[in-house]
Amino acid sequence: MGFETSVVVAIFLIAFLFLGGTYYNGWAASQDNLQTAKEDNNALMLEKTHTSISIGEINYTGSNTSYTITVDVTNTGSRVLDWEQIDVLVDGELTDYNTSADTHTWSPEESVTFTMDNLNGSDWHRIKFVTENGIGDYATYHIN
Structure with a gap:
């Protein structure tokens, strides 16, 4: 055993x-x-x-049936951003845009002008810019 x-x-x-x-x-x-x-x-x-953006002046051309807006956005953070990685939402819908920048880098304290074409609707609208890491800023604008 x-x-x-x-x-x-x-x-x-x-x-x-x-x-x-x-x-x-x-x-x-x-x-x-x-x-x-x-x-x-x-x-x-x-x-x-270290990421922050600020929406500046918003201008539009056209009428309430079809208009174009230009938005000046400033990189107010201390991190270099890539403007191609920015998402733009107008009234909650992802919107295509063009920019005034020649390079993809968006340095701190630099402003970039974003242009969105073929938008429609009158009255108040919301626009939001979101960076690649989720930081964003929003503003409202009015179309007569």
């Missing part, structure tokens, strides 16, 4: 070591993934902290 007990204890010990090693490898990998996610989140929060 003593030999069988020793064999059973040895089998349990080997199984415990195997399961413990497997568990540790999974735990270590998940901790690495968690650390990477925290670092990515901190980098995104830092980018958001």
Whole structure:
């Protein structure tokens, strides 16, 4: 009876070591993934902290059936932005735009003029500009 007990204890010990090693490898990998996610989140929060835009003057030409607006937007943050990564929403709908900039970079304190064509409707409208990391600014304008 003593030999069988020793064999059973040895089998349990080997199984415990195997399961413990497997568990540790999974735990270590998940901790690495968690650390990477925290670092990515901190980098995104830092980018958001240094990103800011401000909508300036809004002008329109045309009538309420079809008009074009030009909007001056200033990068008021300390981070260089890519104006091609900006989303423009007019009354909640994603809108195509053209810009006055020659390069894709949008330096701090630089203003870029955005032009949106073939819009329609009279009365008050909302326009929102959203940067690549989610920071945005909105304004309202009136079409007679």
